Amino acid sequence: MLLFFALGLLVHFVFFASIFDIYFTSPLVHGMTPQVTPLPPPAKRLVLFVADGLRADALYELDEDGNSRAPFIRNVIMHEGSWGVSHTRVPTESRPGHVALIAGFYEDVSAVAKGWKENPVEFDSLFNESKYTWSWGSPDILPMFAKGASGDHVYTYSYDAQREDFGAHDATKLDTWVFDKVKDFFDAARNNQSLFSIVNEEKVVFFLHLLGIDTNGHAHRPSSREYKDNIKKVDDGVKEIVSIFKHFYEDDGKTAFIFTSDHGMTDWGSHGAGHPSETLTPFVTWGAGIKFPQNVSAQQYEDEFLKEWRLENWKRQDINQADIAPLMASLIGVPFPLNSVGILPVGYLNNTGLFKAESMFTNAVQILEQFKVKMTQKKEATLPFLFTPFKLLSDSQQLDILRKARSYIKQEKFDDVVSLCEELIDLALRGLSYYHTYDRLFLGISVAVGFVGWTSYASLLIIKSHSDIPRGTRREGKKPHHLLPCSFIVAGVLVACFLMIQACPWTYYVYCLLPVPIWYAVLKEREVIQALVESLLAFPLSRFVAYLLVFTLGIEVLVLSFFYRYMLTAGLIVFAGWPFLTQLWTRAKITCLSWAFFSLLLAVFPLMPVVGRKPDLSLVMGAGLLVLLLSLAVLATLVKRKLNLVKDELLVLLLQVLSTVLSMYVVYSTHHSLLKKEGLPLLNQIVSWATLASSLVVPLLSPTALWQRLTSILLSLMSTYLLLSTGYEALFPLVLSCLMFVWIHVEQETLQQSGVSCKQKLASIQFTYNTDITQFRQLCLDDIRRAFFLVFFLLTAFFGTGNIASINSFDLASVYCFLTVFSPFMMGALMMWKILIPFVLVMCAFEAVQITTQLSSKGISHYVIVMSMTIFLVFLNGLAQLLTTKKLQLCGKPKSHLM
Structure with a gap:
């Protein structure tokens, strides 16, 4: 009986592990060609502020006295840049949120097993594509982008993890530490010719990760004075940093600024799921290449936030969180992150129609590259007569759309190019999802067959060992049939050969071969099955x-x-x-x-x-x-x-x-x-x-x-x-x-x-x-x-x-x-x-x-x-x-x- 429990534990462990192969596999593929817009970018440098745990409503709404908690950011919305709401995806955690922001794809959930700190797989990011990136903030966030970068051009400056104390006297120190270090950095750059030279180069990114709001939200909840005061502190810090950049670069007009958040927070001070308070985050951008505020008389949004925030007269442009990565890449002229699935929000760009069209075309080709690699991988691992391609985007359709887009660019039909590229991106993303889940049905059936078999075997064992049903039906001295074991051996060999031909991962062998011995054990108990059927037939029908x-x-x-x-x-x-x-x-x-x-x-x-x-x-x-x-x-x-x-x-x-x-x-x-x-x-x-x-x-x-x-x-x-x-x-x-x-x-x-x-x-x-x-x-x-x-x-x-x-x-x-x-x-x-x-x-x-x-x-x-x-x-x-x-x-x- 101990052996049965050991086998039961093993079988259920396999069934549990199958969930990760069926639903939680990494969406990333490798081998794509980098794609970059072939036109001069509007900005030489980008400054990214991420206020961890900041809800959209907490930033945009007015306080009891009708004043903004973030007057500088609100002034930017009204006089300098564009704004909207960034929609995040589950899980609304810091690691997945930053990956979506900086790498443009939605995180492989297997990273949770590593505490959202390590890279389960290597991925490309805006920081990796930049010439130089300097980042300040939490030791839980910054290292993963440095480890995933090729070469030595991503520099991180983190405080000690012990500072992330939810019982600390003043969590805003996490943010003031970042602001102070940035100020020290530029003071050092003025006195260091080598550093001064590289910070003045193109394709440079500065990343400020601000954890104080998230820490105060967890400790005191978003309705607390500590959370709201921290927003004011961040706003003051952003204002000071922007002033430093303008002074250091002599207001050359080549700096783009982005202020956003990785996720929001529930009223009870948590995050991770899909409540609007967690998925709706602020997005404000201004500077080089960004449209100035657009006054409108009316806007159509399902929510009532515009009236609550009193921002109904300034055009709101909502985006998905992954869309921020291609926007940042376009602004400073670096290749779009290779695994990005974000769609460039051209409505934010203050540039020529040609630049928008070329950037959108680059975005489409970059996502199409992922689709083609994914399709090739799946095709090579599947027998030709079993392979079913994604029919909505064949090779000929890809070429037709790309040729048509190029033709529209030559004819200066830039709006048509954008629409056509958005259509191509939509098809490519659907195709990526199709190939990513290609084996899901096959694996699901294999696991279901195994689980039904195990259920049947365990039930038969219960009946055999702990009931009177099988008594009197067993035949002593009956010779065993060799046909049954031979049939299952042949079936197992055929399944193994089928998997080997398709070069399947070793886990597929476990999921597909496990049902073979299980069902053999079930059919060996045919006498018990017969006795059970007879007992059920003798049972009163109504009862x-x-x-x-x-x-x-x-x-x-x-x-x-x-x-x-x-x-x-x-x-x-x-x-x-x-x-x-x-x-x-x-x-x-x-x-x-x-x-x-x-x-x-x-x-x-x-x-x-x-x-x-x-x-x-x-x-x-x-x-x-x-x-x-x-x-x-x-x-x-x-x-x-x-x-x-x-x-x-x-x-x-x-x-x-x-x-x-x-x-x-x-x-x-x-x-x-x-x-x-x-x-x-x-x-x-x-x-x-x-x-x-x-x-x-x-x-x-x-x-x-x-x-x-x-x-x-x-x-x-x-x-x-x-x-x-x-x-x-x-x-x-x-x-x-x-x-x-x-x-x-x-x-x-x-x-x-x-x-x-x-x-x-x-x-x-x-x-x-x-x-x-x-x-x-x-x-x-x-x-x-x-x-x-x-x-x-x-x-x-x-x-x-x-x-x-x-x-x-x-x-x-x-x-x-x-x-x-x-x-x-x-x-x-x-x-x-x-x-x-x-x-x-x-x-x-x-x-x-x-x-x-x-x-x-x-x-x-x-x-x-x-x-x-x-x-x-x-x-x-x-x-x-x-x-x-x-x-x-x-x-x-x-x-x-x-x-």
């Missing part, structure tokens, strides 16, 4: 249809809960009424009422706002007080039952009470320390990490009696959960655990109702690791319901508070008791543990259900794996067994204690 409808409805609720959290509420409401429709109500009225009460109470959580939107420290303190009351109740119960507590067990309970008190103090103290901008106290940080480290050890010191061990697990994990909470979610594990405790009672009552006698009362049951199969019963239909309950409760733990319903619900404030300095992996790990704590509580309760109902954990766990397809469920099951069955001793010999 079978009723069970099928209920099962299908339950599965649909599970699926819909991934998209609509309120479906969990609907399911819990149905759960609340379930005991009253059975005979359970006549046997255990108090248990049924408790089940209904806690089900309805838990049903409230999915209806509440996503965690992080409305932080409330009082709710965290309230949850802590409830934990303390629970601790006292446990102690009172033990005393009432006159259990002789040994010193180490009493010490464990006292440690858990102390841990809860310390957690409450740390949460309160840290919150007020950060409000005063005094940072995270070192003592609080030490206590937090110590609490986290001890939370998995302390329960092992408690007795293995069922109720004592489950309570000990809850108390220990709640201390950590309180430290990671910001609001109502602190109450969630308590309510969930109460329902789990009642579930254990309900399942034992249900088992007794079905006629199976229980050998022990709940109060006397011990957690033990039992491998004796004679102690377990056969599976029944009720066990399917139990497995469904488990999967539903796991999903409730997953989405109940919305803490991972979407990436933008990640609230950095949740980890402030542990650290405030930006560390994506550490912060992510802490948030993941917060998410897993409710999972652990559910799995520990299910371990108790399995013991109290005399159910083999192996049998039902197979079914759960089939339904949930989660790799870490096996890990959680093992962790639950460790927490519930193992016992550590502080001193003395072990003693047996019953509740």
Whole structure:
């Protein structure tokens, strides 16, 4: 059976990994010819300001007094340049946003595995194409463009990562550091002839990455005074830097300026998803080659922002974030980044019609080059009779469009050239997407076949090992057929040859060959299949249809809960009424009422706002007080039952009470320390990490009696959960655990109702690791319901508070008791543990259900794996067994204690 679990883990890991090959492969191709506009550019140099985390509305709107928070930028919009809204794409994170801005393509999502810091693949960028680039700002952003550059012409100046402290007194120092370093740079250039010479050359880029706004937004939220004051600080800094450039270059009119942001931010201080507050960022540009403000009487936009911002009389030109890269390349006359998919926004250019037409033609050829390389790669890796080309853009169509565009340029039909090139770009981008997803259907079918096969095999194994269905159908001494294994061997060889001919990656072999042995294992169990079919045929039709409808409805609720959290509420409401429709109500009225009460109470959580939107420290303190009351109740119960507590067990309970008190103090103290901008106290940080480290050890010191061990697990994990909470979610594990405790009672009552006698009362049951199969019963239909309950409760733990319903619900404030300095992996790990704590509580309760109902954990766990397809469920099951069955001793010999 251990081998089955190992194989199950491997199979599910392969299925999980296939997602990245099917959906998350890199969009980049290599081998294109650089394309540059063959006309003199309007600018010699470009200055790019990126205010990290700045929302469009936060910059453009007026304050309560009718004044702009960024008067200099607003003056540029009205008197010097052009403006609009830059639309970003998910994930709205700093790394993907800067890649779109500077390289012109939307980031390969596999970069998240590297913390958005390293390049998963090398790519071209505006900085690489420039003659020189100087950049100042965060060490998380600047190095990736320097590492991806050829040669030694991209210079970076970064502050220490420890400055990115969300609990710092003044995060605007991150921006003033950049402004000060730029001023020092130009002071040095005046006194250094060599540096003076190169900064006066053409095709030069200056990049200022300003992280203060993002840091203040995370720490204090965008509605805070700190966030809004930081905008004013940035505006003042930009004004000063522009003045320095004009003075240094003697106002030669050859400098182009761009001010934008990589992403926005939600009202609750996070980003990563697709909410308009995250995807709408400001874009303002002025200087060489940029159109002056255009006054208009009316503008047509779906949103109502123009009136709110009082900018309805100045022409707004929205763009996609990737469009900024070709605009910058056109302004300073460098080749468009090779992997750019941005479309040049010609409406921003203040130049001749010929320049706009030539630039647009260059843009079209540059994207077409990617399409041709992508098509060639896919064609060479596919058998000729299986290759299906992108029909909307054949070779002849490409030539016709390019020739027509050249003809229009000669005829000076520049507007027609722009329109024709936009059409060609649209087709080329659609073709790129077509070839990028070319193998998606093939791989998807292979994985689906494998998964259906594994589901079938696991189901048959459950039926074979834990039910009476196959008995009496097995034939002893039957000679094995050699045709079946030979057929599958031939099939595997043919699949491998097919993949080899097409030079497919090694992962394709795994996805396509894995179904072969799986389906062989399925068909080997043909006797079980035959017995199952006979049993189903003998089952009453009306009852079978009723069970099928209920099962299908339950599965649909599970699926819909991934998209609509309120479906969990609907399911819990149905759960609340379930005991009253059975005979359970006549046997255990108090248990049924408790089940209904806690089900309805838990049903409230999915209806509440996503965690992080409305932080409330009082709710965290309230949850802590409830934990303390629970601790006292446990102690009172033990005393009432006159259990002789040994010193180490009493010490464990006292440690858990102390841990809860310390957690409450740390949460309160840290919150007020950060409000005063005094940072995270070192003592609080030490206590937090110590609490986290001890939370998995302390329960092992408690007795293995069922109720004592489950309570000990809850108390220990709640201390950590309180430290990671910001609001109502602190109450969630308590309510969930109460329902789990009642579930254990309900399942034992249900088992007794079905006629199976229980050998022990709940109060006397011990957690033990039992491998004796004679102690377990056969599976029944009720066990399917139990497995469904488990999967539903796991999903409730997953989405109940919305803490991972979407990436933008990640609230950095949740980890402030542990650290405030930006560390994506550490912060992510802490948030993941917060998410897993409710999972652990559910799995520990299910371990108790399995013991109290005399159910083999192996049998039902197979079914759960089939339904949930989660790799870490096996890990959680093992962790639950460790927490519930193992016992550590502080001193003395072990003693047996019953509740």
